[in-house]
Amino acid sequence: MPGIVHVVDDDASFRTAIQRLLEIAGYGVITYPSAQQLLDQRPDENARGCILLDVRLPGLSGPELQSRLTELGSSLPIIFLTGYQDITTTVRAIKAGADNFLIKPASAGELLSAIEKAIARHDAERALIGELEALRARLSTLTPRQRQVFELVVRGKTNKHAARVLGCTDRTIKAHRQAIMRKMKVQTLPQLVTIAERLDVSGPENGPRDD
Numbered sequence: 001m002p003g004i005v006h007v008v009d010d011d012a013s014f015r016t017a018i019q020r021l022l023e024i025a026g027y028g029v030i031t032y033p034s035a036q037q038l039l040d041q042r043p044d045e046n047a048r049g050c051i052l053l054d055v056r057l058p059g060l061s062g063p064e065l066q067s068r069l070t071e072l073g074s075s076l077p078i079i080f081l082t083g084y085q086d087i088t089t090t091v092r093a094i095k096a097g098a099d100n101f102l103i104k105p106a107s108a109g110e111l112l113s114a115i116e117k118a119i120a121r122h123d124a125e126r127a128l129i130g131e132l133e134a135l136r137a138r139l140s141t142l143t144p145r146q147r148q149v150f151e152l153v154v155r156g157k158t159n160k161h162a163a164r165v166l167g168c169t170d171r172t173i174k175a176h177r178q179a180i181m182r183k184m185k186v187q188t189l190p191q192l193v194t195i196a197e198r199l200d201v202s203g204p205e206n207g208p209r210d211d
Contacts, residue, residue, distance in 0.1 A: 003048035003119045004028040006076070008038050008065065010057050018052070025112055035060035039068060045075055046126075050099070050118040055082040055089060063093055070097065075125060077118035081106060135195055141183050149176040153189070154196035 005027045009015050015031040022029045028049075032038040035057050043049065051069075055062040066078055080093050083104040090101045099118040102110065142150060145166070152162040159173040166173070186192050195201075 002026045002116075003050065004030060004043070005049060005115060006038060006043050006051045007031045008035055008051065008057065008062070009054040009081075010034065011054075021108055021111075022115075027115070034058055035062065035065035035068075038065065042072075043074075043076055048119055048123060050077040050079060050115055050122065052079050052081055052115070055080055055086070055093075056084060063089060063096070066093065066096055066098065075122065077122050079114050079118055081111070132198065135184075135199055138184050139195075139199060139201070142180060146176050146180050146183070149173060150180050150184075150192075150196070151201065153177060153180070154193050154201065 002025070005022050007015055007018055007022075007029060009018070009031070010033050012033070015033070019029045019031055030041075030043070032041070035053075036059050038051070039060070043051070053062045053065065057065075060068070062080055062082070069076070069078070077099040078093075078097070079099050080090075080101045081104060082101075085103050093101055099121065100114040102114060106114075139147075139150075148166060149162055152165060157165075159170045159177070162173045163170045181187070181192065184192060184195060186195065
């Protein structure tokens, strides 16, 4: 399935029409007559999808719902679809993270293209988060001493320098480096440095200087 589109609009005829269009295109559709109802039901963040959101709604407005979802840590992309063109609202919504802001009546092609792009971006973000979580899990398997060696190595320190800082032999440092590479599932030092940068890991700046 291409994904689930959560349609929030107080116009029942619009919800029916948009649901028919999206289902023909292969999407799953869940509709909500108000922003509060979506908040109460909270869409599954792990499912592929996006939110198609009207601006003017009874109770919570579309932008207010966007703000609430952001506070709750939602990552689902939001596409605003409204019959009232308001440059100020549009700019604020986009700055707040909305994927797109379409004016009714948007063409089927324009709408489907916006949804496809929003879901693709969401997929990419979720994949990146998954990769980072996997890297953090690997990092957590390092012993405290291996973590110290890791931090020195990714700062470009030699085995000799690391041995002086940690009060051990070059041979011991070499053994730790091999274990670190194995646990972090990398073959080269540049790969290890890249992981450190992605995880924002940096070692202490103090200690003896390299010879």
